[in-house]
Amino acid sequence: MVCKRYLPPSRLEGFLNQFDAAVKSTVGYTVQNRPIDLLKIGSGDYQVLMWSQMHGNESTTTKALLDFIPWFLSEAQLKYQEAFTLHIIPQLNPDGSHLYTRANANGVDLNRDAIALSQPESSVLRGLYESIKPDLCLNLHGQRTIYAAGNGGPSASLSFLAPAANEERSLTDARKEAMLLISAITQGLSGELPDAIGRYDDSFNPNCVGDSFIQSETPTLLFEAGHIPGDYQREQTRAYIFKAYKLLFEQLLNPKHFELDDYLNLPQNTVEFCDLIVSGVRIFDNGTQKEDQQIAVQYVETLDNEEIVFLPQMLQYGYKLDIRAHKYLELPTGLQSVPLIFDKEGLIKDSQFADLLSLKS
Numbered sequence: 001m002v003c004k005r006y007l008p009p010s011r012l013e014g015f016l017n018q019f020d021a022a023v024k025s026t027v028g029y030t031v032q033n034r035p036i037d038l039l040k041i042g043s044g045d046y047q048v049l050m051w052s053q054m055h056g057n058e059s060t061t062t063k064a065l066l067d068f069i070p071w072f073l074s075e076a077q078l079k080y081q082e083a084f085t086l087h088i089i090p091q092l093n094p095d096g097s098h099l100y101t102r103a104n105a106n107g108v109d110l111n112r113d114a115i116a117l118s119q120p121e122s123s124v125l126r127g128l129y130e131s132i133k134p135d136l137c138l139n140l141h142g143q144r145t146i147y148a149a150g151n152g153g154p155s156a157s158l159s160f161l162a163p164a165a166n167e168e169r170s171l172t173d174a175r176k177e178a179m180l181l182i183s184a185i186t187q188g189l190s191g192e193l194p195d196a197i198g199r200y201d202d203s204f205n206p207n208c209v210g211d212s213f214i215q216s217e218t219p220t221l222l223f224e225a226g227h228i229p230g231d232y233q234r235e236q237t238r239a240y241i242f243k244a245y246k247l248l249f250e251q252l253l254n255p256k257h258f259e260l261d262d263y264l265n266l267p268q269n270t271v272e273f274c275d276l277i278v279s280g281v282r283i284f285d286n287g288t289q290k291e292d293q294q295i296a297v298q299y300v301e302t303l304d305n306e307e308i309v310f311l312p313q314m315l316q317y318g319y320k321l322d323i324r325a326h327k328y329l330e331l332p333t334g335l336q337s338v339p340l341i342f343d344k345e346g347l348i349k350d351s352q353f354a355d356l357l358s359l360k361s
């Protein structure tokens, strides 16, 4: 099923409603009183707690669950059902998923609320963690288009992190186990995504849920579904995340040997990209005009009429910009003499430019 970026609870409902009460339960309610649903599948001893869309505008790992859950439940995968019990929260932040916001309806980033537990969604996750006592946690996210897999590297199509468990970022047993599991995933995908898998920043922050769970000695993996140039709906990334889920469980069922260096040698995520660089632009800024400028454009994802539109926002301009882009464009000659005007947020609203620079999806 093709699924665009916007995945509100109302679009997930049909998928969730196919499960009866033995599988699906409501484990709490959000700030806006939306149910937080949990799927419990499999009957094995090894307990996995996984949650997606704790950031409401990060739907790709949830979309990959729509592929993974039927795969896991298929007859051919009985060995997985017997080995594992999966506790899956497809949307920890359904309010944010509805509003297409990172934060919950109170404006709180749930991934900075692991100590304070100030929000109902945070308490639900913590309560499940304490009652399930999982052997493994999967913290499922999506990242922006700005990241490269290492300096000068390609777009970070996927990124992973074995979060630090303390300030020293020492290699605790739980952290090492997480690193080796990530190694299995990234080695399994290296043929298809050569050099395009990054390692996320590992500075310790106990307010982050992953850091907090790994501090309690539960191996925890952070997944970040990233950007493949041109794939703004993230359907290609979704397919790789689905593969990543399968590779992880294959490794858990039939472990192969990996080294910590397989993880530690992954390139670090670095901020290097904008979405688009346009050349040959006449800029009108603060009453003065400059010719033959380059502009760096980042798309602002905005919910409009039940879909996400990608509005062009100018980040910076200059004669020659020191930033890389996923796409380059030379302005048609006719437009090179027309001054480009933008608002104080950098948003380009003039229709002849906006039409050209907007993302057609």
Ligand SMILES: [Zn+2]
Pocket (backbone or CB within 6 Å): 055, 058, 140, 141, 142
């Ligand atoms: Zn996130």
